[in-house]
Amino acid sequence: MTVLIDPPNWPGPRGLMWSHLVSDTSLEELHTFAGRLGVPVRAFDRDHYDVPETVHAQAVSLGAEAVSSRELLRRLTEGGLRRRKRSS
Template sequence: MTVLIDPPQWPGPRGLMWSHLVSDSSLEELHEFAARLGVPARGFDRDHYDVPETVHARAVALGAQEVSSYELLRRLVAAGLRRRKRR
């Protein structure tokens, strides 16, 4: 059971760069970690939380594993937790 975070490299609101926070085992684990991190529920999007660069170091300090965006997506898919947008 691991919570993963990719580098803050995605432009987003307030001029900040953003990361994705996911679990490679369960959404419950992800929601619990996000709550401990203080990330609001509105940051959840289907299978991940969007978190600003200002939260990245704290997420790692709490135990999130830093991985590349590619590795994050690979492990999310392998866990069967990837939820694509519906068209």
């Protein structure tokens, strides 16, 4: 099981900084982990969950590997789970 989380570097709602939570193995693994973390399904976007800075430490304590945003994207892509936005 490899769930990854990047630093909360992305500005978002409620004046919080946000992280991306991904799996480099399977979306099923990601959804299971997000459920354990208490992240709502509505936070899922194509291949990741957007999670607020307030849950970063808890995600790591539950077993998520803290990595840089660049490393997260590399491993998501290499795992074949990257889903880009479709062009209009």
